[in-house]
Amino acid sequence: xDKMPMDRxxxxxxxxxxxxxVAERQGFFAREDLEVxxxxxxxxxxxxxxxAAGKWHLSLSSADKMIALNTCExxxxxxxxxxxxxxxxxxxxRQGMTAxxxxxxxxxxxxxxxxxxxxxAKILKDHGIGEESYKTLSIGNSKMRLEAFLAGQVDGAILxxxxxEQAINAGAVPLAEAADTVPHWPLVxxxxxxxxxxxxxxxxxxxxxxLADAADWALAPANREAALGALMEAQKVSRDRxxxxxxxxxxxxxxxxxxxxxxxxxxxxxxxxxxxxxxxxRFYDLSYWSEAxx
Numbered sequence: 431x432d433k434m435p436m437d438r439x440x441x442x443x444x445x446x447x448x449x450x451x452v453a454e455r456q457g458f459f460a461r462e463d464l465e466v467x468x469x470x471x472x473x474x475x476x477x478x479x480x481x482a483a484g485k486w487h488l489s490l491s492s493a494d495k496m497i498a499l500n501t502c503e504x505x506x507x508x509x510x511x512x513x514x515x516x517x518x519x520x521x522x523x524r525q526g527m528t529a530x531x532x533x534x535x536x537x538x539x540x541x542x543x544x545x546x547x548x549x550x551a552k553i554l555k556d557h558g559i560g561e562e563s564y565k566t567l568s569i570g571n572s573k574m575r576l577e578a579f580l581a582g583q584v585d586g587a588i589l590x591x592x593x594x595e596q597a598i599n600a601g602a603v604p605l606a607e608a609a610d611t612v613p614h615w616p617l618v619x620x621x622x623x624x625x626x627x628x629x630x631x632x633x634x635x636x637x638x639x640x641l642a643d644a645a646d647w648a649l650a651p652a653n654r655e656a657a658l659g660a661l662m663e664a665q666k667v668s669r670d671r672x673x674x675x676x677x678x679x680x681x682x683x684x685x686x687x688x689x690x691x692x693x694x695x696x697x698x699x700x701x702x703x704x705x706x707x708x709x710x711x712r713f714y715d716l717s718y719w720s721e722a723x724x
Contacts, residue, residue, distance in 0.1 A: 438465045439637055442477060443490035444571060444590075445470055447618050448675055449513050449683065450490065451660040453644035462636035473570045474544045481507075487626060488637070493616040494545030494693045497713055501703050506624045509714040511638050512685045513645065514618035514678040517609050519546060520594045521553060522579070522602040523586040530557045530605050533564050536585035539575035540566040545615075545693075546608075548700055550588040553611045555700070591674065592667045612696060616689040617678060624715075631718065638722035642682040649679055682723055685714050 443450075446468055453459045459466050469486065471477040478499060481489055489496070490513065499505040523532055533554065540547050551561055569578045569587075576593040578584050580600055588608065589597055598604055609615075620638070627634050648657035658672040667675075680686070690710040697703035 437463045437633070438467070439488060439633065440467045440469070440486050441488045441490055442469045442471050442480065442486040443618070445665060447490070447513055448648050448657050448661050448672075448679060449641050449645040451664055452648045452657055453640045455660055456644065456647060458640040458644045458647070459637075462640045464633070464636055464640060466637070471571060472574065474541045478503075481622070484623065484626065486622075487630070488620050488622040488634075490618055490620055492545040492693075493619045493621070493690055493713070494548060494697070496619070496621040497690075497693055497697060498702065500713065501697070501708075507621050507713075508624040508627060509619050509621040509685060509690070510627060510634060510718040511620040511641060511683040512616050512618070512680050512689065513620070513641060513683045514675075515614055515616055515680050515686060515689055516678040517549070517612060517615040517617055518594075518674050518678070519549070519588055519590045519608040520598075520604050521550060521586060521588045521606040521608070522594060522597050523605050524579075525601045525603065527586070527603050527605065530554060530559060533586050533605070534559060535564060537565045537567055537583075539569045539578050539584040539587035541570055541575065542568045546572075546588045546590070548696060548702060549608050549612055549615075552696060552700055553588075553606050553608065556611060557606075591671045592665065595668070595671065612692065614686070614689050614692055616686065616693060619685070620683075627715075627718070634718050635722045638683065638719055642684075642719075642723050645679050645683050646681060648676065649681060682719075684719060684723075685716060687711070687714070690714060 496507045569575045572590045572593040575587040579587045661672040
């Protein structure tokens with residue numbers, strides 16, 4: 431990868447969240463002399479390959495993805511911030527289904543290697559439905575899974591907002607809420623190649639400081655409506671959906687070690703993290719956050 435100027439960051443993620451939008455619109459990135467390019471992720475395997483190749487300096491996505499790449503593919507990523515905690519995702523089925531048991535023998539949309547695939551498998555397993563009991567079709571992100579569902583290519587999918595609402599409005603039946611199975615999920619975390627982050631420590635500290643201040647700005651009662659409006663405009667979502675996203679913001683984007691442990695425990699349970707099992711400290715480094723928020 432060509433070495434980028436120190437004040438420019440290339441970031442990928444499924445979509446820009448409230449702290450990111452606020453940092454752009456309220457000038458927190460500009461204050462830190464940062465130009466942040468954001469590229470939406472559409473297909474998880476492509477995202478993994480591009481991160482490994484150094485196309486993107488940082489991913490704003492689930493800690494589960496990073497832990498999977500470290501423990502199963504020998505990568506060395508490190509997590510330095512956590513912007514959101516919680517999960518707003520639903521397993522939906524086609525009309526006529528009334529319970530998860532109706533998914534036996536069905537085809538489920540998937541995005542191989544993502545946290546939602548692991549969570550879907552966990553939810554179904556807890557209801558006695560093993561992965562041998564249904565088929566999966568690798569489609570892509572929630573938007574693409576919704577399109578496949580509406581086109582009749584699959585019988586069910588796990589979807590995040592706003593696509594789950596679109597599915598339900600089109601007649602899909604909500605069958606299970608992910609948050610009931612995996613509370614306190616580290617949904618949006620900032621992670622990248624450990625060596626790159628170490629070599630660009632000063633840039634990373636400025637980025638974390640900008641997001642930390644943006645998160646706290648968004649959480650201030652006086653700024654709540656402006657924060658909701660930013661997401662409503664950028665993602666074309668309802669006010670209720672924006673409020674749900676707002677409720678997930680982590681003050682000062684501080685990493686929650688207990689939330690990281692939740693991911694590790696789930697991956698071990700689902701057979702997705704082979705031994706030996708490292709402590710959560712292997713996967714994050716709080717020194718960048720501490721310097722940024724000192």
